Amino acid sequence: MTELAPPVIATLDLTKSYGRHQALFGVNLQVRAGEIFGFLGPNGAGKSTTIRILLDIIRRSGGGVEVFGLDPRTDGVRVRSRVGYLPGELAMTSRRPAREFLTYLGHLRGGVDPRRIEALAHRLDLDLSRPIRGLSKGNKQKVGLVQAFMHEPELLILDEPTSGLDPLLQQEFQEMVREVRAAGRTVFMSSHVLSEVQDLADRAAIIRDGRIVALEDMDALRERALRRMTMTFADSHTLSQEEFAALDNVREVTLDGTAVSCLVEGSPDALIKLAAQHTVLSLTSEEPDLEELFFTHYSNGTTEATEGQDQHAA
Numbered sequence: 001m002t003e004l005a006p007p008v009i010a011t012l013d014l015t016k017s018y019g020r021h022q023a024l025f026g027v028n029l030q031v032r033a034g035e036i037f038g039f040l041g042p043n044g045a046g047k048s049t050t051i052r053i054l055l056d057i058i059r060r061s062g063g064g065v066e067v068f069g070l071d072p073r074t075d076g077v078r079v080r081s082r083v084g085y086l087p088g089e090l091a092m093t094s095r096r097p098a099r100e101f102l103t104y105l106g107h108l109r110g111g112v113d114p115r116r117i118e119a120l121a122h123r124l125d126l127d128l129s130r131p132i133r134g135l136s137k138g139n140k141q142k143v144g145l146v147q148a149f150m151h152e153p154e155l156l157i158l159d160e161p162t163s164g165l166d167p168l169l170q171q172e173f174q175e176m177v178r179e180v181r182a183a184g185r186t187v188f189m190s191s192h193v194l195s196e197v198q199d200l201a202d203r204a205a206i207i208r209d210g211r212i213v214a215l216e217d218m219d220a221l222r223e224r225a226l227r228r229m230t231m232t233f234a235d236s237h238t239l240s241q242e243e244f245a246a247l248d249n250v251r252e253v254t255l256d257g258t259a260v261s262c263l264v265e266g267s268p269d270a271l272i273k274l275a276a277q278h279t280v281l282s283l284t285s286e287e288p289d290l291e292e293l294f295f296t297h298y299s300n301g302t303t304e305a306t307e308g309q310d311q312h313a314a
């Protein structure tokens with residue numbers, strides 16, 4: 001993956017109106033080859049609308065769109081042949097067993113090894129012998145995931161992929177997505193919560209009311225994140241609250257007997273080196289809450305998000 005490689009997905013001032021209702025107001029996105037990109041936003045923000053335009057399921061009102069450098073409006077078939085797509089709303093009414101349905105879809109895509117279908121179904125704990133029609137929402141979602149992954153497409157576009165999956169299966173799904181990235185392929189996935197993508201995505205954008213209001217590199221976000229750390233020491237006499245509070249990236253220090261608790265911004269290296277000057281009995285570190293940081297960072301406006309996009313577009 002290089003900065004100079006053309007983006008796999010690029011939208012430029014993309015707009016969409018449904019009659020008199022405007023759903024997208026100039027959306028600019030750049031998704032790079034080989035990355036996992038999270039597309040976040042509350043209900044009705046415009047996630048599905050954007051995704052459907054990328055696949056030429058619906059037509060844009062204005063602006064530009066390229067997927068693999070192709071315009072979906074004129075090259076929709078070629079674009080779709082290279083994409084695995086999980087729709088946000090699955091209309092699956094077939095009476096056929098899931099295996100037969102997936103095999104049929106595989107034929108439409110030029111043939112898929114049946115062992116691949118079996119393996120994905122096994123990973124997601126999906127019974128392929130049951131008719132699609134009677135499946136629960138969660139099981140239909142699994143069928144949707146198998147069909148999106150089974151032909152090993154260059155680009156996966158997944159609209160709310162984890163909805164209806166229990167936590168164990170969400171982990172399996174995350175593993176599947178990481179494997180796609182490890183193979184150099186690209187994943188664009190929407191969600192309405194950051195927690196679903198924060199451990200997975202390389203970058204994430206937030207769309208709100210049809211506008212991109214944030215674009216973040218997840219590693220950079222983690223570096224800025226606050227994490228609570230608590231240490232207990234063998235001896236309280238040698239400890240002072242001030243020595244911990246004096247560290248640049250440490251705040252809200254409390255000393256309670258032999259326990260020191262504080263918030264650390266970014267790397268805990270200096271804190272750990274200071275702690276190591278005493279006898280440490282235990283150390284716990286909570287995972288930072290990126291959600292709050294992500295949403296508060298841009299609460300003063302959208303300037304930074306726009307600047308960030310311009311950099312990425314450059």
Ligand SMILES: Nc1ncnc2c1ncn2[C@@H]1O[C@H](COP(=O)(O)OP(=O)(O)OP(=O)(O)O)[C@@H](O)[C@H]1O
Nearest residue numbers: 018021023041042043044045046047048049050088
């Ligand atoms: N076919 C349609 N006709 C009219 N308005 C629509 C249509 N589809 C979507 N909208 C409207 O466009 C806006 C964006 O909807 P969209 O489905 O893209 O949002 P979303 O972010 O995917 O939300 P959700 O998570 O609820 O699916 C919403 O105000 C929605 O009501």
